[in-house]
Amino acid sequence: MLAATLVFAAVIVFLILFDWNWFRGAVGRLASAQLNREVVIQGDLRVHPWSFSPKVEAYGVRVAQPDWAPKTGDQAGRPMAKVDRIAVQIKILPLLKGEVILPLLAVDRPDVRLLREASGRANWVFGNPNAPKKPLKLPAIQHFIINDGQLRYEDKQRDIFFNGMVSSNEQATGDGRGKFVLEGKGQLNRSPFTAMVTGGPLLNISPRRPYPFDATVDAGPTHVTAKGDITKPFDLGRFETQVSVSGPDLNRLYALTGLTLPNTPPYKISGHLSRKDERFDFQKLVGRIGDSDVSGDLFVLMGKERPYLEADLQSKRLDFDDLGSLVGAAPATGRGETASAGQKVEAGQRDATQRLLPDATLQVDRVKAMDAKVKYRALAVNAPNLPLKKVRLDLTLDKGVLTLDPIAFSFSRGDLAGKIRLDANPKVPRTDLDLRLTNAKLEDFIPIKSGGQPAIEGGVMARAKLTGYGNSVHRAASSANGQVTVVSPKGEMRQAFAELLGVNASKGLILLLSGDNRQTSVRCAVADFTVKDGIMRSNQIVADTGVVLAKGTGTIDLQNEKLDLRIEGQSKKPRLVRLFIPINIKGPFMAPKVGLDTSGAVTQGGIAAVLGTLVNPLAAIIPFVTGGGAKDADCASLVAGARGDGAPVKVTQTTPAKVKN
Numbered sequence: 001m002l003a004a005t006l007v008f009a010a011v012i013v014f015l016i017l018f019d020w021n022w023f024r025g026a027v028g029r030l031a032s033a034q035l036n037r038e039v040v041i042q043g044d045l046r047v048h049p050w051s052f053s054p055k056v057e058a059y060g061v062r063v064a065q066p067d068w069a070p071k072t073g074d075q076a077g078r079p080m081a082k083v084d085r086i087a088v089q090i091k092i093l094p095l096l097k098g099e100v101i102l103p104l105l106a107v108d109r110p111d112v113r114l115l116r117e118a119s120g121r122a123n124w125v126f127g128n129p130n131a132p133k134k135p136l137k138l139p140a141i142q143h144f145i146i147n148d149g150q151l152r153y154e155d156k157q158r159d160i161f162f163n164g165m166v167s168s169n170e171q172a173t174g175d176g177r178g179k180f181v182l183e184g185k186g187q188l189n190r191s192p193f194t195a196m197v198t199g200g201p202l203l204n205i206s207p208r209r210p211y212p213f214d215a216t217v218d219a220g221p222t223h224v225t226a227k228g229d230i231t232k233p234f235d236l237g238r239f240e241t242q243v244s245v246s247g248p249d250l251n252r253l254y255a256l257t258g259l260t261l262p263n264t265p266p267y268k269i270s271g272h273l274s275r276k277d278e279r280f281d282f283q284k285l286v287g288r289i290g291d292s293d294v295s296g297d298l299f300v301l302m303g304k305e306r307p308y309l310e311a312d313l314q315s316k317r318l319d320f321d322d323l324g325s326l327v328g329a330a331p332a333t334g335r336g337e338t339a340s341a342g343q344k345v346e347a348g349q350r351d352a353t354q355r356l357l358p359d360a361t362l363q364v365d366r367v368k369a370m371d372a373k374v375k376y377r378a379l380a381v382n383a384p385n386l387p388l389k390k391v392r393l394d395l396t397l398d399k400g401v402l403t404l405d406p407i408a409f410s411f412s413r414g415d416l417a418g419k420i421r422l423d424a425n426p427k428v429p430r431t432d433l434d435l436r437l438t439n440a441k442l443e444d445f446i447p448i449k450s451g452g453q454p455a456i457e458g459g460v461m462a463r464a465k466l467t468g469y470g471n472s473v474h475r476a477a478s479s480a481n482g483q484v485t486v487v488s489p490k491g492e493m494r495q496a497f498a499e500l501l502g503v504n505a506s507k508g509l510i511l512l513l514s515g516d517n518r519q520t521s522v523r524c525a526v527a528d529f530t531v532k533d534g535i536m537r538s539n540q541i542v543a544d545t546g547v548v549l550a551k552g553t554g555t556i557d558l559q560n561e562k563l564d565l566r567i568e569g570q571s572k573k574p575r576l577v578r579l580f581i582p583i584n585i586k587g588p589f590m591a592p593k594v595g596l597d598t599s600g601a602v603t604q605g606g607i608a609a610v611l612g613t614l615v616n617p618l619a620a621i622i623p624f625v626t627g628g629g630a631k632d633a634d635c636a637s638l639v640a641g642a643r644g645d646g647a648p649v650k651v652t653q654t655t656p657a658k659v660k661n
Helices: 002-017 020-035 250-257 320-327 341-353 473-478 495-500 508-514 607-612 615-626 636-645
Strands: 039-041 045-048 055-063 081-089 104-108 111-116 144-155 160-171 179-188 191-199 211-219 222-230 238-247 267-276 279-289 292-301 308-315 371-378 388-398 401-411 415-423 430-441 456-469 481-488 491-494 519-532 535-545 548-557 562-571 583-588 593-596 602-604 651-653
Touching: 020 039, 020 045, 144 179, 211 250, 222 250, 238 250, 456 473, 456 519, 456 615, 481 615, 535 562
Parallel strands: 104 144, 111 144, 308 371
Antiparallel strands: 039 055, 045 055, 055 081, 081 104, 081 111, 144 160, 160 179, 179 191, 191 211, 211 222, 222 238, 238 267, 267 279, 279 292, 292 308, 371 388, 388 401, 401 415, 415 430, 430 456, 456 481, 456 491, 481 519, 491 519, 519 535, 535 548, 548 562, 562 583, 583 593, 602 651
């Protein structure tokens, strides 16, 4: 008995006097093997075993960078992490039930440097880099302290840089219970950044009860608030929260989320966000983007080679200029319109340069960084000067190829629908566009009235099939190749305007000035262009009316955004006095000028001969526009008229100096 007592006493004395620093090397080597990089404890290793909650303290802990880390620059020679002191306390009795509860986790003056290369390799990934990624999972912590933490985060893959401070502690509250506070602040991509997470007191935390929290994040002008619960503390792979997000542009959320979101006007959206492992669900999303409402559901799958987003969204009323932000166009900035400060500057530059096609650069790396499938519907549209009623977009993004199929706009009468495909994988991105306008009406797009009646009316159909190369809308248009065709198979227009297609000054001007509202038929009108290297060259521009046959030639320069068109008319009826002067339409898209060419003679040829030249072109043009399905698209009356009526009297006339009455 005495011997046993002496042995027990000797063990107690040994443990009391034992120097735990003898194990520093062994602990460092064990940690190095687990993390696959060097871990060193340079200071003391202290153990306090005589408790149901034993405590371990390590001083001067250093975790080295991986072998591939930069050997030059401001990161050279600096460890991934260095910590003045780490203190951990664990409860013994809950371990018997399989629960890990830490009464204390304290980290003094940590300096952590996180780095991810453009290839995606990251220094915070330990062990096998190809192993499935899992969300961070911490045990329940009853007292969590970070004193004077420094954090530097450089992500070359996502072009993100953060440098700031992190701290946490518990603060007293008015009810005497206290609250947990985790705070970070610094610079994110050269913009101010602050984040604060507050929660209930940690003292009574249990892994069997949800832990409530509130969070706010301000990243430059982007503001995020959240209120929810961590389902099982502190398994960060499972939580439920109500989130509100606002900012000048959804695209700026990339730094916070890693998701490639479209450019938008200022927005404010909210909804219920939940996480279950690598799946994030954002349900009952509601809010506004620009001057448009938006609602719906979406989810994101992480942990794959690329994040995957799927969404089903709709707007009860879409403000059409908000949609232009998707292709880099600044929204309208007039009174009552919503636009960020940067977008107002872009709009000013657009107006100053008189450019219509956006030149905002496509973020190619971001397009290739995720996959997506999005459905969007606008049930009503606010589009001044356009008879637009509904919008439908189905978008897929797969391995760097973005497809809109269909992209569809429903007008009061008629539809514009088709497919756009953008391949961001080549060195120079390629865009293919094929859009058709069907069953539309001219009077809806040319709302000019005379005496309460439309100045021109009738059906219209069109098709644009183009391929372009470049990383912006303007650059793709500047290199475009393909065909653009517009056809009006039959209709009516005010006779005065038909006479002016010439211009027949002796007839058209008199009718126009006198307010004569007589109508004449439009048997067929065609504008067909071949597009090569961004230049649209006319193949056929013809309008066959009851009184005048108008023909046109010219080009439309998509790169410089300029028009250069010429229209000449021939009367179908003999006139005692005729003055036919060609019309020139020249200048930038945003401000073209219409002028008369009075420089010389206009030769009046045979109408039938002119119409006859359209037989073969129409045979190719009409199927291109209609696909062979439209009943009234063959312009057959135009060709039949040429064959049946014969040619009127041919007159060659030199433009007189003055008009004689």
